[in-house]
Amino acid sequence: MRAAVVTDTKFEITDLPTPSPGPGQVLISVSRCGICGSDLHARTHADEMADLAAATGYDHFMRSDQSVVLGHEFSGAILEYGPGCRKRWKAGTPVVALPIVRHGKQPHLVGLSTAAPGGYAEQVVVQESMTMPVPNGLSAEHAALTEPMAVAWHAVRRGKVGKGQTAFVIGCGPIGLAVISMLKAAGVRTVVASEFSPRRRELATACGADVVVDPATESPWTAAPKGRINGVTDILGLGFDTMERLRRVPNLPWWYIFRLAHTLNAGPAGPVIFECVGVPGIIDQILTAAPPLSRVVVVGVCMETDRFQPALAINKEIELRFVLGYDPGEFRDTLHMLAEGQVDPTPLITGTVGLAGVENAFTALGNPEQHAKIVVDPSNSAVTPV
Structure with a gap:
């Protein structure tokens, strides 16, 4: 699969092996992935963030010398189930998921750990128990904003x-x-x-x-x-x-x-x-x-x-x-608030790029007069935010 990989602050578009979902996990194709302020910080301050995470009890945050696929605000569609899944949804079902997976008993933050590549890619692995179908025909672009909302x-x-x-x-x-x-x-x-x-x-x-x-x-x-x-x-x-x-x-x-x-x-x-x-x-x-x-x-x-x-x-x-993050109930309620029109995230989305445009998007987000939220569409060829 194609992915935007960051190493020591530099992005490279490369082909990686297609991820294989483990027990209780699902492979989804990425439809959209938002660029978060946490991603901007992680690109340039990964070591400081990793030290802070370690001080609070999480030892798997990315380091600057590691190669990582960022991206934790994503929507996608079901591709393949790993062993032990209940297979709740048929292939092609639009879904979102909390950006966290578990290997054994150890949690990993999707898009912020080498063990959990993120959504700046064509596919991403998520936990079935943390996955939710997108209701009411909500667009992939708006569904991807479930996480920040x-x-x-x-x-x-x-x-x-x-x-x-x-x-x-x-x-x-x-x-x-x-x-x-x-x-x-x-x-x-x-x-x-x-x-x-x-x-x-x-x-x-x-x-x-x-x-x-x-x-x-x-x-x-x-x-x-x-x-x-x-x-x-x-x-x-x-x-x-x-x-x-x-x-x-x-x-x-x-x-x-x-x-x-x-x-x-x-x-x-x-x-x-x-x-x-x-x-x-x-x-x-x-x-x-x-x-x-x-x-x-x-x-x-x-x-x-x-x-x-x-x-x-x-x-x-x-x-x-x-405050930090959310719980699964808040994530689900946010998804349904978006799908039912109780909240409109349209003003937040100011641009879209393809994988090759991720680095340019990071640069553009440094100017508050240009953009608020840029989303990545892996099928898009845009290299500057449009």
């Missing part, structure tokens, strides 16, 4: 955003745009997006953001509708006002009202902020500017040491969450 759906779910809360999205690269799309799919009424790039601000609007600002000229915090909690004094004032009202009722055990509010999580709350930039200093900027009682969900992957002031977050009682 599932990342965004997981972040939105972990953010626990109420429909009436304001959600801020800081950074409108591909993952920020996906988060905006999923927030609107979840029914969040006010989404404020902040992005320096004019092109990405256009895409944020296309994805459904209600307010889009250039942080070079306007603060996202002042562009949003004012909430009742904008400073620490607002929290103290709310406490006084609440106690004064409760104390007006004779013999009222007012502390039970507080206990009920605690049980129902019905107290005052700030906005939910999604950090989708992933560079040093952003978390500190958010903690400095965010209103009290905010929840900050860190989606952007910063590969460098960062620093912020814990006391600032403590004084505002800001909740800080970090």
Whole structure:
């Protein structure tokens, strides 16, 4: 099979033996494969990423001197089953799969391990138990975006955003745009997006953001509708006002009202902020500017040491969450949200290349004014994104 293989940051289009599916695995033909920011990082910072993965207990992340087929955002069609499969779907059935396989008891990340070649190829091996048929005639191009959109759906779910809360999205690269799309799919009424790039601000609007600002000229915090909690004094004032009202009722055990509010999580709350930039200093900027009682969900992957002031977050009682990936249920639900038209990923896709165009696509993705998401079509001959 033909594949785009990266070794020491350099891509080469080469013929590899057709993969053979092992026990419980399926060979699929690749229809489309998206290029992810993780792929861009892995190409140039594989060793740092491998060290980080090893520190968290995963020892099989690719190294820079290894030859690897990248690509973990793919859709395809059933070709062949390995031994021990239940053979749930007939040959040719369009499918997507979580990009993880298991050799024995050892998991491997598809497209980020030498033991699990990825989707920048004509075929890829997936785990049958992690494979799902594409419903409702969803296009191969949109089905391939199940994986990155599932990342965004997981972040939105972990953010626990109420429909009436304001959600801020800081950074409108591909993952920020996906988060905006999923927030609107979840029914969040006010989404404020902040992005320096004019092109990405256009895409944020296309994805459904209600307010889009250039942080070079306007603060996202002042562009949003004012909430009742904008400073620490607002929290103290709310406490006084609440106690004064409760104390007006004779013999009222007012502390039970507080206990009920605690049980129902019905107290005052700030906005939910999604950090989708992933560079040093952003978390500190958010903690400095965010209103009290905010929840900050860190989606952007910063590969460098960062620093912020814990006391600032403590004084505002800001909740800080970090998110990664998704679970199989979120992956399945994302696929069906795409197939049923609850979320439209069209604005994210800004170009397509063939295998020979992968290196050019990586270069093009370095310019935020050109592209957001480029997909690879192994049957396409394009060498520049079209």
